[in-house]
Amino acid sequence: MGWVTEWAPTKVELDACIDCGLCLPVCPTFQLTGDEAASPRGRLTAMRAVDEGIMVVDERFGEIMDFCLQCRACEVVCPSMVPFGRAMEGAKAEVVAQLPDARRAFKRSVFGRALRVRGLVTMASWMAAGAQRTGIAPRLPGLLGRIAGLRPIPIPVPSTRGRTWDPDGIPKGTIALFSGCVMDPWFSEVHVAVIQLLRTAGFRVVAPEKQTCCGALAAHEGAAYDAADMVERNVQAFEGFDTVVVDAAGCSAHLKAHAGGDGASLAARVVDATELVASLIAEGSLPTIDVDRGPVAIQDPCHLRHAQRIVDEPRAILRAAGYQPVEIDTHGMCCGAAGAYQLSHPETSDELGRRKADQVRTTGAKIVASANPGCEMQLRTHLDATVRVAHPVELYWEAVSEARVIAGN
Amino acid sequence: MARAVDELTALLGDDRVRDHPLDQHLFAKDAGLRRGGAPIVVFPESSDEVAAVVKIAGAHGMPIVARGAGTGLAGGAVPQEGSLLVVLTRMNRIFEIDEVGRTAWVGPGVVNLDLSEATADRGLHFAPDPSSQSACTIGGNVATNAGGPHCLAEGSTVAHILGVELVTADGSTVILGGEAPDTPGYDLRGVIVGSEGTLGIVTKVLVRLTENHLDAATLLMAFDTIEDAARTVSEVIAAGVVPAALEMMDKPMCVAVENFVQAGYPTDAAAVLLADVLGHPAGTAASIELLSDIAVRNGATSVRVATDESERALLWKGRKSAFGAIAQAAPDYYLNDTVVPRTRIAEVISKTYEIAERYDITLMNVFHAGDGNLHPLVSFDAAEPGMTERVVAAAREMVTVAVAAGGTLSGEHGIGFEKRDLMSSVFSPEDLDAQARLREAFDQDGVLNPGKVLPEGSRCFDWGPA
Numbered sequence: 001m002g003w004v005t006e007w008a009p010t011k012v013e014l015d016a017c018i019d020c021g022l023c024l025p026v027c028p029t030f031q032l033t034g035d036e037a038a039s040p041r042g043r044l045t046a047m048r049a050v051d052e053g054i055m056v057v058d059e060r061f062g063e064i065m066d067f068c069l070q071c072r073a074c075e076v077v078c079p080s081m082v083p084f085g086r087a088m089e090g091a092k093a094e095v096v097a098q099l100p101d102a103r104r105a106f107k108r109s110v111f112g113r114a115l116r117v118r119g120l121v122t123m124a125s126w127m128a129a130g131a132q133r134t135g136i137a138p139r140l141p142g143l144l145g146r147i148a149g150l151r152p153i154p155i156p157v158p159s160t161r162g163r164t165w166d167p168d169g170i171p172k173g174t175i176a177l178f179s180g181c182v183m184d185p186w187f188s189e190v191h192v193a194v195i196q197l198l199r200t201a202g203f204r205v206v207a208p209e210k211q212t213c214c215g216a217l218a219a220h221e222g223a224a225y226d227a228a229d230m231v232e233r234n235v236q237a238f239e240g241f242d243t244v245v246v247d248a249a250g251c252s253a254h255l256k257a258h259a260g261g262d263g264a265s266l267a268a269r270v271v272d273a274t275e276l277v278a279s280l281i282a283e284g285s286l287p288t289i290d291v292d293r294g295p296v297a298i299q300d301p302c303h304l305r306h307a308q309r310i311v312d313e314p315r316a317i318l319r320a321a322g323y324q325p326v327e328i329d330t331h332g333m334c335c336g337a338a339g340a341y342q343l344s345h346p347e348t349s350d351e352l353g354r355r356k357a358d359q360v361r362t363t364g365a366k367i368v369a370s371a372n373p374g375c376e377m378q379l380r381t382h383l384d385a386t387v388r389v390a391h392p393v394e395l396y397w398e399a400v401s402e403a404r405v406i407a408g409n
Numbered sequence: 410m411a412r413a414v415d416e417l418t419a420l421l422g423d424d425r426v427r428d429h430p431l432d433q434h435l436f437a438k439d440a441g442l443r444r445g446g447a448p449i450v451v452f453p454e455s456s457d458e459v460a461a462v463v464k465i466a467g468a469h470g471m472p473i474v475a476r477g478a479g480t481g482l483a484g485g486a487v488p489q490e491g492s493l494l495v496v497l498t499r500m501n502r503i504f505e506i507d508e509v510g511r512t513a514w515v516g517p518g519v520v521n522l523d524l525s526e527a528t529a530d531r532g533l534h535f536a537p538d539p540s541s542q543s544a545c546t547i548g549g550n551v552a553t554n555a556g557g558p559h560c561l562a563e564g565s566t567v568a569h570i571l572g573v574e575l576v577t578a579d580g581s582t583v584i585l586g587g588e589a590p591d592t593p594g595y596d597l598r599g600v601i602v603g604s605e606g607t608l609g610i611v612t613k614v615l616v617r618l619t620e621n622h623l624d625a626a627t628l629l630m631a632f633d634t635i636e637d638a639a640r641t642v643s644e645v646i647a648a649g650v651v652p653a654a655l656e657m658m659d660k661p662m663c664v665a666v667e668n669f670v671q672a673g674y675p676t677d678a679a680a681v682l683l684a685d686v687l688g689h690p691a692g693t694a695a696s697i698e699l700l701s702d703i704a705v706r707n708g709a710t711s712v713r714v715a716t717d718e719s720e721r722a723l724l725w726k727g728r729k730s731a732f733g734a735i736a737q738a739a740p741d742y743y744l745n746d747t748v749v750p751r752t753r754i755a756e757v758i759s760k761t762y763e764i765a766e767r768y769d770i771t772l773m774n775v776f777h778a779g780d781g782n783l784h785p786l787v788s789f790d791a792a793e794p795g796m797t798e799r800v801v802a803a804a805r806e807m808v809t810v811a812v813a814a815g816g817t818l819s820g821e822h823g824i825g826f827e828k829r830d831l832m833s834s835v836f837s838p839e840d841l842d843a844q845a846r847l848r849e850a851f852d853q854d855g856v857l858n859p860g861k862v863l864p865e866g867s868r869c870f871d872w873g874p875a
């Protein structure tokens with residue numbers, strides 16, 4: 001039957017693959033299984049078989065696509081620069097369209113619909129905050145159990161949307177803050193750090209009211225139409241802002257890839273918080289602090305390192321805070337969080353999470369820095385409470401404010 | 410067939426036996442051009458499991474094909490319809506490393522580069538370094554006698570394999586070779602290396618490890634003509650300095666590589682040579698000087714010496730990305746692999762360009778110049794009607810030219826299916842018969858990787874089972 005949606009992998013995308021197999025060793029699912037069907041090359045071959053009409057989108061095709069973490073490690077080593085992430089989102093959209101089943105429908109309703117309804121996210125956050133305070137969180141099943149990896153959620157549940165923060169003097173310019181869906185209530189300290197640092201550097205920060213979830217999770221789950229709607233809403237919400245800072249790597253990667261291609265598009269105006277802060281440090285608008293704060297293990301979120309090729313910036317930020325960044329793995333293997341992957345493939349997700357946690361423990365560092373909320377939760381779930389998990393920008397802001405207090409005294 | 414699947418499933422479980430048409434499709438091809446028929450795919454995890462699946466296949470009359478990572482370029486791991494495809498990637502344990510004796514017993518599924526990384530802290534590595542080393546398996550290296558840039562000084566895979574454990578066609582397990590420098594009896598280990606899965610399935614490998622070098626330098630030399638570069642190669646070897654690697658790339662290849670990785674290769678030179686010198690600091694300094702002198706004497710227009718690790722790595726990245734760079738040019742590529750005497754490199758290359766022009770195909774050259782192992786690369790689009798046929802025909806002519814110049818069919822990628830029918834151009838009927846008899850001695854019924862390596866009718870007196 002071939003493809004049925006406008007999102008389907010294209011012939012050009014698929015033909016770029018020359019079957020060389022160089023992507024196999026960096027693929028987490030291939031590493032775990034040694035199985036061609038769990039490799040980037042195998043997945044592309046399966047897509048090509050459908051494209052050529054040799055195979056159909058059946059349950060096995062769905063399984064093969066669903067097993068992919070969409071970490072995009074394969075893109076980095078591919079000599080032929082196959083746009084794997086894009087092709088895989090297309091394949092997932094086809095799976096959802098052609099193989100309706102309850103599990104996928106549920107994920108679509110959560111990631112395609114609920115996340116953009118602010119009321120629902122707030123309500124869920126209140127419930128999670130309650131669960132955290134009663135101590136039942138670690139014993140909850142499935143998605144709910146994940147809240148064990150959350151930071152304590154403040155009550156009342158915070159939000160940045162619709163607010164503006166001014167710097168002390170005359171603003172150098174205005175930067176828009178992308179609030180995100182769960183970032184806003186669940187990772188508010190990261191937003192605070194970004195806002196305060198931008199104020200310190202002399203910028204006004206505005207979080208437009210009408211923005212919504214970026215749509216990355218929806219796109220990864222094949223809810224391509226919902227994802228496109230969300231991107232469209234964000235394009236409108238951020239009209240007129242020259243710079244839009246995003247402090248969750250999954251969201252910045254998604255907006256850069258999907259919110260248009262031309263120079264004026266939202267995609268071109270999005271920067272990840274690590275890029276922005278690192279450049280402000282480099283140009284001297286933010287300070288370099290000369291205190292030895294000890295080692296910090298670095299976990300590179302896939303959507304920062306593989307999708308955006310941002311590697312040096314988080315390290316530079318930590319160095320400017322006085323930390324010594326410690327590498328945990330040369331290839332940047334996925335931690336297994338991978339958005340909603342934990343729900344469908346708990347065993348694989350846990351195995352990768354354990355491996356990542358072991359790598360962190362081996363360094364002996366008591367802090368691990370990660371620039372993405374999904375990875376942060378995964379790390380916290382697999383590490384014990386003696387290791388702190390934080391966003392690099394957040395660690396830097398702490399160092400900056402501490403230095404200020406000392407200077408003030 | 411259904412019976413065989415049931416028995417295999419009873420042995421390995423659901424997850425390690427595949428016969429869904431989509432899985433079969435994914436396993437019907439390697440990194441080469443040809444797609445085979447649908448196999449039953451199994452993932453054994455131990456030598457005993459390999460022996461057991463081979464017995465089941467035997468009982469059902471199924472051909473047996475071994476597969477590592479599927480990076481082979483000659484179609485060696487491509488199954489025919491109804492074969493049992495034995496995938497060895499899960500047998501990827503390093504069993505023991507003998508640091509003093511510099512050997513290791515490893516599973517066939519261990520990835521080439523992983524082995525070198527695992528032994529790095531002991532100052533050792535596995536010397537064969539095919540460009541696919543980050544992905545290909547030791548089992549695949551053994552089966553194809555893989556080579557790489559650094560095999561010029563160190564020798565190809567065969568020089569680094571001391572012994573193998575082999576599951577034979579009837580499902581018995583034997584160990585050939587061993588740690589002793591000269592094991593008594595026939596050197597059957599040597600026969601297995603390069604046998605491309607036709608003599609048995611390699612289930613364990615005793616590899617020789619090589620000491621990491623204290624000092625290293627890389628030279629990039631540019632020339633105005635391929636002849637100048639080729640003469641430099643001959644003179645370097647004649648001078649008795651065998652660099653650890655000596656690679657040549659022609660102008661179209663340099664341009665493609667620069668576009669792709671920006672390694673600082675000149676894009677206006679007709680050819681560049683890339684040489685690696687390894688050893689003790691005093692020795693490397695002398696070698697660098699000697700190499701530079703010879704290059705300049707033969708008309709080198711520039712010589713760049715890289716001694717720090719990151720610059721060396723960048724230059725080598727350029728060389729190792731050659732296949733990728735060509736992939737940018739068109740959706741498909743065909744990689745030739747022949748060996749010619751060093752003195753005739755320039756002549757053979759200019760003939761390959763004539764052939765490419767005649768067939769109207771895009772050609773670039775990158776190769777192991779030190780040992781005359783040529784890799785003409787053709788980039789093309791298989792979707793263009795008649796294109797694949799044209800490329801294959803041109804490739805055959807290129808092989809013929811190499812053979813006519815006193816060369817041979819395959820430097821390192823193996824014969825597989827791709828070059829099977831060309832075997833008779835380098836071997837007499839008697840030679841082929843001798844090879845066919847050897848194969849028969851291991852595999853009377855011809856169940857192991859049938860249709861590969863030897864052309865049909867290799868056996869002069871075909872009285873045995875076909």
Ligand SMILES: Cc1cc2nc3c(=O)[nH]c(=O)nc-3n(C[C@H](O)[C@H](O)[C@H](O)COP(=O)(O)OP(=O)(O)OC[C@H]3O[C@@H](n4cnc5c(N)ncnc54)[C@H](O)[C@@H]3O)c2cc1C
Pocket residue numbers: 019020021022439440474475476477478479480481482484485486497517538539540541544545546547548549550551552553554555556557558605606607609610611612732821822823825858
């Ligand atoms: C980009 C690229 C660059 C390459 N560069 C080089 C190079 O520089 N030098 C070089 O020599 N090759 C090169 N190759 C070819 C290929 O990588 C080698 O032939 C490699 O040794 C194949 O290993 P594999 O694990 O992928 O084997 P496969 O492709 O899976 O199999 C290759 C052959 O070995 C047999 N085989 C595999 N495992 C076993 C086993 N355990 N027992 C018995 N038979 C077995 C198969 O039946 C088949 O005939 C390159 C390939 C690519 C795609």
Ligand code: SF4
Pocket residue numbers: 026027028029030038039040043067068069070071072073074075084
């Ligand atoms: S995106 Fe990640 S899991 Fe998926 S094929 Fe690529 S490397 Fe493998």
Ligand code: SF4
Pocket residue numbers: 016017018019020021022023024040041044074077078079080081082
């Ligand atoms: S590395 Fe790229 S071209 Fe090679 S098999 Fe993987 S996806 Fe295809």
